[in-house]
Amino acid sequence: MKKEWDKLDSGWEALESKMNETGMSMVSSIQPSIVRLNVGGLDVNIARSVLRKAGESSSSTWTLGDLFEGCVWDKRLPRCEDGRIVLDESPVCVEELLCDASSKRPGNSNFPDDEKPYIGGVASALGLDLGMTVPGGSTTLPHDEAERLTATILGWCPGRPEGLELLYRASRDGWSGDALHARCGDDSPSTISLFRVKTQDANTSDSIVGGFSSVPWTALPPENRGLDSFLFILKDGIEESHNFQPAIWGLRIRNPKPSGAYDMEKFGLIFGRGRIFDLSVVWTNQTLVAGNQVYAVPPGFQFIRLGGRAIADVEVFRVRQTMGTLPTTPPTVTGLIDCAAYFEASAMSAEEHENDVYRFGTSIAGSLKDERAALHTAQRELVQANTMAAASLKALAAVYGPHTAAGVKDPIVELSVRGSRTTERMTTLLSTLQACPESALAARFDEAKWPVTEKDKDAHGRRVMKDCSPSVFSKVLDVLRMKKREAWAGDDGKMGAAVLVAIKDADRAPFEEFVNMYFPGCESFIMDSVKFLDGPNGP
Incomplete structure (x- = not known):
């Protein structure tokens, strides 16, 4: 067992060396309860417990939580003379976001109208999500309405969906079938596709339409595809009003003929049957195809009138279902170093352990058991520290940029x-x-x-x-x-x-x-x- 302890020691040495190279340092395990910030000139104090709670209840990687929480502290974080960490963001937006995270209260009705369009961008940049569980974020859903619209979409989906996970974004991954299929493989059978359709009036919000498919996206139409597929409209930018309600439409004809959603080279994300497309995007000119021959869209409905309009962006999300029993296999851990190189799981079989008991007696076996338990605890601590250091480094680059992460001072x-x-x-x-x-x-x-x-x-x-x-x-x-x-x-x-x-x-x-x-x-x-x-x- 001495060999395993020696490997563990070398692992800690390697981690500390790597952290020193990147400008990070270990700090006391007793963390101060308050993080002191200077947000754009406004002094803000935020409890670490809020960072933890917000991280657990929102997206899988809460950037501020990774940056300010843990056993590591980055020396490159810009600080004022009074020691406060400078967060170069809108103080009005950040204060509102942090208040929401700490109190879980609904949106502030007094929040300034001129800040509402921008707060979503600040939230996304800092890894906050305004209550929306969509790992990867969204450029299609308006940030100030994302939570409500996401809940509406999930309510339409079959099963017990718990959230959406971004797979493909045209503006990021490319406007082509190849780019789509590179991101949406056979492992993603249930997906939501969203199309943000541009309006001609710059002061009017875009329209949002989409569809649900219960089978993976493939390059060729299948024989039987997504009989529970449906189309929907979430927002209508043509006749925007407070009376508008999202609408959903299923298939007109439910039979085993080619139907549902499939993709071809010229068109993308096609909802239809045969050569009839009720919803699609033309890759070449990024315009929308909209109809009502396969799906039960009422004649004259505003959805159809969006056909031919330019598309601002297209996104495809995996519909994540509520999980049952969690897998027993531990997840792969990544970080600054390869922890697997420094320790390995015990190879002691049950029979060998039993022989040890008989050979050395109960007390000695108990000591060996305690030492091995201590070794496994120390190994877990190394994994946690390594993972936390990597998350902190990634968060630094996300919030302050690659130059700061590379050690370049930003006055x-x-x-x-x-x-x-x-x-x-x-x-x-x-x-x-x-x-x-x-x-x-x-x-x-x-x-x-x-x-x-x-x-x-x-x-x-x-x-x-x-x-x-x-x-x-x-x-x-x-x-x-x-x-x-x-x-x-x-x-x-x-x-x-x-x-x-x-x-x-x-x-x-x-x-x-x-x-x-x-x-x-x-x-x-x-x-x-x-x-x-x-x-x-x-x-």
Whole structure:
């Protein structure tokens, strides 16, 4: 058994060495009960117990929980002089999300209208899910309605579904049958396909239609496919109203002829029979095919009128059923090191153990049993520490970007934003202010071009932004944060194509003035990512 203990010791040494190389450190097993954050200039204290609860009740990887919870602590996390960890996100959105996580209360009815379109993007970027259990997230479902719409979809599905898991996203994986089949194999028989259909009015939300298939997606139509398949509409952007209700339609003719859902080279995700398509996407021009010959869609229903419109995105989700007895085989553990190289399970058979008992006596056998139990406990602790370190490293890259994860320092910038009526403290990172390198704003915070003098700071040492409304500058920061994330989001697609920063009508003129002043020649960098709300309080 000494050999196994020696291997375990070398495993801990390897893990600690790897962590030191990546800028991580072991901390005391007695964790402080509160995580102290500076979120965009707002001091926030969050209990670690909230991070654990939120992680258990939401998606399988809760990024903030991985980043701030555990036996490891990353030295590269940006910190203020008072030791608070800087989280470069919208303080209004993060505070709302954390309050929701801690109290499990329903959405705040007083939450500002101009923050509602953006909060979902912040939630997705931080690994929060607003109550929606969809590992992988969604660019099709609106973030502020995801929980309700997901519950509606699951209520339609047969069996006892417990959630959806993203398999394929056209904007991420490619608009082709090959890309679809690479993600949706024979191991995913029950799936939900969602189509987000563009509307012609930029101020109107997109329509969402889809279908359920109970058999895997294949390149050729099967002889009998998905007799319990159905089509549905979740949102209608053409005639959007508070009276609209989602609708579902089953097959008109239930027989063993080719029916349900299948895929061909030109078309994708086809719901129909033979050459009749009631729902499909044309890969080449990314448009929707919609009809009612196979499925019982009422004539003239708005679903049919969506045919021929452009599709913003297509997603396919596995429908996860409620699990019965959990498997006894332990899951494969990954991390910074290969733990299997440092220990192995006991090869002692029952007969050998019995011989040991007779040979050494009850007391000696008991000691051996205790030592082996201690060894297995130590092995589990190494696996847990290794897994936690890997999760923390991944979370760091997800929240702060690959450059920070690689050890590149991102300086903290403390600001005093002074408008004609109010002054507000804001905190961000230099990389955010320089997300558009060609802008005058980026040049202003490049000390090689614009050296900082004492007159540029207030009494607290914060950089002063004069004659700029805090409500305007906060929106500019939101856009820059989002643009920065888009540059290194990669395959995760965390933000989604539909996220826009909303600007109140009262702030439109000063916002446009600020963009023209600080982003001359690159105004579209900001303006393409915002939408203006009508009226003083939004729509």
